[in-house]
Amino acid sequence: MLNTKNIYKPLKAKLTEVIEESPVIKTFVLIPEKEFSFGTGQFIELSVDGIGEAPFTPSSSPLVKDKLEVTVMKTGYVTEYMHDLKPGCHMGIRGPYGRGYPVESFYGKQVLILGGGCGLAPIRSLLYALEHIKDKLEKVILCYGSKTASDCIYKPLFSRLNSIDKFEAHRTVDKAEPGWDGSVGVVTTLLNKINVNLKNSIAVVCGPPVMMKFGTIRLLEMGYSDDQIYLSMEKNMSCGLGKCGHCMMGEFFVCKDGPVFTYNELKNTPDIWK
Amino acid sequence: MHYLSIKKEEWDKTIEQLLLSYSIFATMDNEYGMDYEMVSPANIRKISYNKAKPATSLKTFFLPVKENVTSSRLPDKYRIILGAPTCDIQGLKLLDEIYLDKDFNDIFYRERREKTILISTDCFEKQEHCHCTSYGIKPYAVTDADLAVIRMGDLIVLRLITAKGEDFIKQISRPQDMNDQIIESEIEKAHDSAVSLLQSSNEGLPDYKSTGKLVMEAGKEIWVKYSASCVSCGACATICPTCSCFLMIDKPEFEKVKQLDACQYPGFERVAGGEDPLFDLDKRFRNRYMCKYVWKPEKFGSIACTGCGRCIEACIGKINKNELFLELAK
Secondary structure, three states: OOOOOOOOOOEEEEEEEEEEEEOOEEEEEEEEOOOOOOOOOOEEEEEEOOOEEEEEOOOOOOOOOOOEEEEEEOOOHHHHHHHHOOOOOEEEEEEEEOEOOOHHHHOOOEEEEEEEHHHHHHHHHHHHHHHHOHHHOOEEEEEEEEOOHHHOOOHHHHHHHHHOOOEEEEEEEOOOOOOOOOEEOOHHHHHHHOOOOHHHEEEEEEOOHHHHHHHHHHHHHHOOOHHHEEEEOOOOOOOOOOOOOOOEEOOEEHHHHOEEEEHHHHOOOOOOOO | OOEEEEEHHHHHHHHHHHOOOOEEEEEEEEOOEEEEEEOOOOOHHHEOOOOOOOOOOOHHHHOOOEEEOOOOOOOOOOEEEEEEOHHHHHHHHHHHHHHOOOOOOOHHHHHHHHOEEEEEEOOOOOOOOOOHHHHOOOOOOOOOOOEEEEEEOOEEEEEEOOHHHHHHHHHOOOOEEOOOHHHHHHHHHHHHHHHHHHHHHOOOOOOHHHHHHHHHHOOHHHHHHHHOOOOOOOHHHHHOOOOOOEEEEEEOOOEEEEEEOOOOOOOOOOOOOOOOOOOOHHHHHHHHHHHHHHHHHHHOOOOOOOOOOHHHHHOOOOOOHHHHHHHHHO
């Protein structure tokens, strides 16, 4: 039967809470008008009425169907308007779109997650999903880097993760502020502190382009193979439907073929880190 | 091939009758050349046949420049497009793959497609930059259009192509099976002559696949050289029968407006964080050829350049992609 759904029409969602994560990052808690489910790592197009829409990967658990959390860094035209929104208003949601993390293929393995900056938002959703299936995993290790300690989002997440069986979380900052007694240095320095069983591990990288690039290079040096590394790519996904062309990266539509790719799929595509 | 024929005078009357139940657009000569016009009883006699492509490509009938995709009404009237050249018919195949994709079917595109009777016309001539045969396309439709129409003196000859076309023809009682071997052989001769004209004027131009290889392997210098006079106006993409990238614009009440866009405009791929892979003019320029000859063929079954040559005609910087490819092929 032919699908009669209008693929461009958003679903309205009520903004019920705005959580300030850092001076430039807020989490928007949304209750969609209809049940809305997504796979971890998939993204949505979130719109401010009459202003514009932008792609975000939800930061909440994919197991929760009636509520959605989206963590947004104030960085452009649409996100500036988003940061001014107050609870009670409505936002628009289209999606979910794309190919998320293939968590079922992680069964029995160690999952190493390398995150940077606002990349922790999609990672948080992945961590919820992995926590749900932790009996089927060997270990989950999170290595996360932020510019400073105050730029780090979801601070309580780290102590909580460290209290979960099979989970461990490490943090580093590029620049130490007074009172910080943890690691200092780029996120890849944390990789020297962890023990992984390379043969039975996969790595997930999510963060700003430069961090993704050097993170991937370091993982390859450690001995990870190209298809053991999962990258969450960020491009100008405008329609989310594999049509508008804005997110083309070589022959891929990042919105439809990704946003999660293995490095093996992308290694011959030029300019992937831009 | 199954041909029907009808006297030109009778055909014109048939079109007039069809106007009662269809909107009809047809290629007509105007003071600037030839383009699609809305047919009315007053201009039926101006419809042109057997000529090379109109100024506008067929895509404009299926992908409007700007369209509200949340509240627009779907078209309810069937329409006939008469006179589309084969290059444009072939161009629609790529648009079909993109817009009728099984995961995300665009209902606006689909409705327009389903409610259109596509009547192609055979090109018995070529324009300066026509090069469809270099990319494996014949200047006359034997697939994909519903019907093809040819004018042979005071006779209109119709070639049946699809079942939709045959059903349509059943509504018109006048055309009769054509059993005139002489006319059929004249049509064949006209086809052969158009093909040889196209082939001889595009001698040496690499075919579609070879062009992809050349584009992929070409160094930065050639892109810098040929993009030097590009002003990023996007005319090449706008006029192209297969370029279909768009922009989503938000309007109050969560309405979305879809507007055609082009990778030749600065900022096309820019993300909020500031990264812009296509910031440099030469990269932007190269992107369009990589898309047409390398990436789209990897992803889709249909070709992304049909050799219509409109991008060459439309370029205010006088950039001729075929000169570029000939230089690469040297």
